[in-house]
Amino acid sequence: MLGEGILKGMAETAKNFFGSYVSKERMTTVEYPEERIPTIEAARVFPFLVYDGADWEAGLRCVACQICEKECPPKCIYIDKSKDKKPDYVGKQQFYPTRFDIDVSVCMSCQICVEVCPFEAIKMDNEFELATDDRFGGLLYDRKQLARSNEYYHSIHPTEASQVDARLGEEKAKVEAKAKAAAEAAAAKTAASAPPAPPTGGGS
């Protein structure tokens, strides 16, 4: 009959109207500044630099290879390479960045820097409240502002961080094994080329 659909529709909206006062599931609104839902693991907003250990400056994984600077599509990364070297996590002597700045206002969150980094040194953060009232200095993050501990990385992207840690550990173990083998070989060599052995010695 004419008008039936209107009545049905009115009943539906009335159900919504009264239901929204009694049932919590109906209301999907999250009142953001007061309430917030945890970000999902895959969330990414802006890159940060990972460091190991307690001291951010000593533990930075970045070796200033500048691959990310070159690959960055909007060219928002600025790196100055150091003159001297310092040991990295496996003990190899590496350069380190004396300056590592990222411009938040230019970054487009493409994650290419993360993908090209061979040292697992730059990762994506899920911190999204980046607004500032200083639009020049406040939007250019230096390496101190960008540095985050490995623990923090674990807390925001646990799966990915464990994989990265496993890979690094493997690499480190490999390097250590290699070093150990090299050391043993060297030891053997020194032993072999050692001054005249005792006559009864049967070589080892």
Next chain:
Amino acid sequence: MATSRLFTNLDQIFILLRNWLVDFLPAALRPAAGIVLGVITIVCLFPGLFALTTVFERKGLGRIQNRLGPNRVGPFGFFQPVADGIKSLTKEDIVPFSANAVVHFLAPLSLVVAVFMEFAVLPMGRNMVLVDLNAGLLFFFSMSASTELSVFMAGWSSRNKYSLLGAMRAVAQMISYEVVLLLSSVSVVMIAGSLSLPKIVDAQNSYTGIFPHWYIFTPWGLAGFVMYAIAATAETNRSPFDLPEGESELVAGYHTEYSGFKFALFFLGEYLAMFAISGLGTTLFLGGWSAPFSFLTFIPSWIWFFSKVMLSIFVFIWMRGTLPRLRQDQLMNFAWKFVLPFTLLNLFVTALWRFMGDGWMRWVVCTVILAAAYVLMGRLSMRNEHFGPRRYRYAE
């Protein structure tokens, strides 16, 4: 005895207050001062009600859509209208370069003034009517018809195609539904025998047992009320008849080129028209300021009037939250092919009711005629309609 006196005083509190204030003046000035006080009350009261309604509407619509609605400004967001007011006052008032500045300026003013005039004849409580015109209904309709002029002034003077289209739609729609609005009220006039709104309320203010003699509780009254409600919704440009300002196709219709306080005036005018037309509907069909049950008559009459008006406003909001907008041809077809014939039939039924005398016979006859007509006309008008998923001829 004392309590009944108290209730009478409470019922007449505004009249007593006015008389008390006016008595400070010399006798020659008293009638004029009384009118001025009434005008001031109306001019302050209804914009206040408008502010409240905007926030209730937004919250209600939110709830209908399972949202929260505004809740930031003040407790539960009730100071939102204050923020809106400040915003619209501080906004730049832009007049388009090629607009007719005088007409552009006059349009919102004449709209609001005309709408305020409508309240002059509405009885808002026992003895609470500013001017008891013996042709009050006619005055009301003449004022509400003049808002069409303001709408067209706004659309025409803006020199904007959206404004003009909106204004043309508005005028076409308002004139079509004005006919229905008038004819559906005529049946009330036929029964009450008067064009004076207080007299129409008095005619409904009696009880059988505990039930009132409101016109909505008669077959012709119910049909008339439904037609009146449809026409009133169209007349005030409310959803689902909000084509004149259809945001999706016309930006904002006739007030596209208005900003700042002039826009706020249009907004105010729209809501005031809603209050006025709800007030008239209340007066004509819902017994005006009379109580819904005889044992509730001790509650002041003005409380009843304003509760009924706010209830109608709630229904307006409810419909806005439910119904999608009509198409222009659907709107016109609905007005001229369904609502108008039905209203004309209702006039005939009202006459029948008047001349069949008391008894159950007229109830049966009138109900049967109206129900049969409703079903038949519904069938006929939906005969060629295809409901369900849309079929495309070429796009598939």
